[in-house]
Amino acid sequence: MEETNPxxxxxxxxxxDDSSIGLVDSAVSAAxxxxxxxxxxxxxxxxxEMLMAKQQxxxxxxxxxxxxxxxxxxxxxxxxxxxxxKYNGE
Numbered sequence: 001m002e003e004t005n006p007x008x009x010x011x012x013x014x015x016x017d018d019s020s021i022g023l024v025d026s027a028v029s030a031a032x033x034x035x036x037x038x039x040x041x042x043x044x045x046x047x048x049e050m051l052m053a054k055q056q057x058x059x060x061x062x063x064x065x066x067x068x069x070x071x072x073x074x075x076x077x078x079x080x081x082x083x084x085x086k087y088n089g090e
Contacts, residue, residue, distance in 0.1 A: 073081075081087065
C-alpha cells in the first residue's frame with residue numbers, strides 16, 4: 001500500500017485543509033477592500049487636482065505668492081501714532 005503525504009503550504013497545512021481555504025478567502029476579501037480604498041483615494045486625488053487647477057486659474061493658487069514684509073516706520077510716523085493714542089494699553 002502506498003502512503004500519500006499531503007503537500008504542505010508555507011504555513012504547514014495541506015492545500016485541502018479548511019483553514020487554508022479560509023486564509024485564501026480572507027486574502028481575497030482583503031484584496032477587494034484594498035482595491036475599493038485605492039479607487040476611492042484615486043477619486044479624491046483627482047478632485048484635489050481639479051480644485052488646485054481651478055484655484056490656480058482664479059489666481060488663488062499657492063505657487064507664486066509673495067508675502068509682503070512689514071514696512072519699517074519712520075520715527076515721525078511712530079511719533080504720530082503714539083500721539084494719536086494708538087499704543088495706549090499695550
